[in-house]
Ligand SMILES: Nc1ncnc2c1ncn2[C@@H]1O[C@H](COP(=O)(O)OP(=O)(O)OP(=O)(O)O)[C@@H](O)[C@H]1O
């Protein structure tokens with residue numbers, strides 16, 4: 001398992017507020033108007049957390065909302 | 075005997091670390107064994123935790139890559155991009171890393187900003203740093219080449235696992251340290267224990283080598299193997315010193331008993347040489363001296379005889395014979411002496427008694443007993459010689475069979491128990507017997523003869539007097555032919 005010779009870290013783009021908004025948009029465009037209560041709750045909480053700078057906690061809620069929405073299990 | 079100097083020089087130096095010391099080797103073996111088993115155990119734990127986790131990550135990435143390859147085959151770059159987006163949207167563990175680039179190295183899909191230069195599509199696992207919003211984590215990644223110059227990178231953020239791995243590794247390192255300390259401590263203890271045992275043995279044996287025969291191994295009383303060794307060694311020492319005492323005493327006695335008649339003869343001869351007035355006087359003195367020297371010769375002969383008998387060489391001359399006439403011959407000799415001294419002589423003998431052995435020697439043994447009985451009897455005492463057959467007696471060797479019990483009893487001065495125990499030693503003479511003539515070899519000879527016949531000599535008190543009893547196994551008549559001497563095998 002060769003290690004990186006010059007460890008120049010690569011930026012993870014899914015770790016940003018922009019990604020939060022992208023997820024939030026995905027939720028909204030999924031099924032317009034008729035979002036279940038829990039999904040909406042999770043989405044609002046997630047977006048709020050992202051705005052406050054708690055991106056990872058926000059992401060967790062938004063992803064959970066998406067999973068619930070798509071009826072998939074993790 | 076070795077000189078003390080050689081003993082000292084042949085001893086190894088007692089430095090603290092002596093590689094050739096057995097105790098150190100013991101301790102090393104113990105330590106090595108302990109550490110290697112601990113290392114084995116700990117590496118098993120490491121493999122079972124950290125190794126397993128890494129394997130899981132690799133497995134997950136490989137499975138993922140297969141699924142994505144299939145998607146690519148069906149939907150091309152667009153289909154793959156959608157699936158990657160889907161995966162990232164639903165990645166609840168927040169540790170998935172994807173990157174799809176085209177042949178111009180341009181971003182197509184995924185959550186990595188750019189293709190890391192060092193990573194090639196060569197079937198290798200890579201570990202690389204990734205920049206999150208606040209932290210820098212480690213990721214395990216693998217790159218796959220796709221048709222049309224597309225490249226796909228799949229990875230997992232393993233910082234959580236890295237933490238676990240660090241904990242486990244730290245724990246194992248600490249455990250290794252503790253185990254090493256324990257091994258050293260245990261080894262030291264084992265070494266000390268071992269040295270303690272060995273040293274107590276070697277101290278004792280060294281003291282003995284230097285001539286201190288009174289030293290004994292310390293016995294802890296714990297009844298374990300060490301005590302057993304100590305007891306065995308002590309027993310051995312006891313026996314050796316008893317034997318040495320015996321040898322010393324015999325040689326002292328030989329020197330003393332031979333010197334007395336020799337000195338006497340010398341003095342007589344010297345005296346005669348200086349003061350004898352005529353030939354008759356000279357002759358008389360020479361005769362006396364010859365008598366004394368004869369005495370020396372007879373002591374030497376007796377000693378040689380005992381030694382010869384003890385060696386067992388005479389057994390080849392054994393024959394079957396009737397013991398009673400042989401005993402009567404001896405009695406005849408002593409009846410006259412007993413009469414002269416006013417002693418009563420009683421015999422209780424059967425008519426016939428088949429016996430297997432050396433006739434002359436057995437007669438000698440009985441004669442020695444009679445001689446003692448007469449010598450130590452007061453006037454008017456009674457001496458009894460009796461022989462009887464015990465039909466099924468337990469013999470000395472533990473078997474059962476016919477046995478002769480022959481005893482000579484007197485009413486003389488007797489012996490104390492302590493003296494009885496030593497009476498058959500060469501040159502032993504009790505304190506009360508100092509004034510009677512004799513050299514203390516009579517009973518030793520009897521003992522040797524009786525033992526040659528597989529029998530036993532016993533002394534017991536007759537109050538007053540002494541009973542000397544000889545017990546000898548008798549032949550089973552069927553087996554041994556009558557009066558047929560066994561051919562001597564030399
Ligand atoms: N019948 C006995 N009564 C008392 N003491 C005896 C008797 N027989 C032996 N002893 C003791 O045992 C000692 C050893 O006897 P042993 O026959 O070996 O020697 P000894 O008679 O003194 O000399 P030797 O037989 O050589 O002439 C004697 O000196 C005596 O002290």
Ligand SMILES: [Mg+2]
Pocket residue numbers: 442445446512515516517
């Ligand atoms: Mg005697």
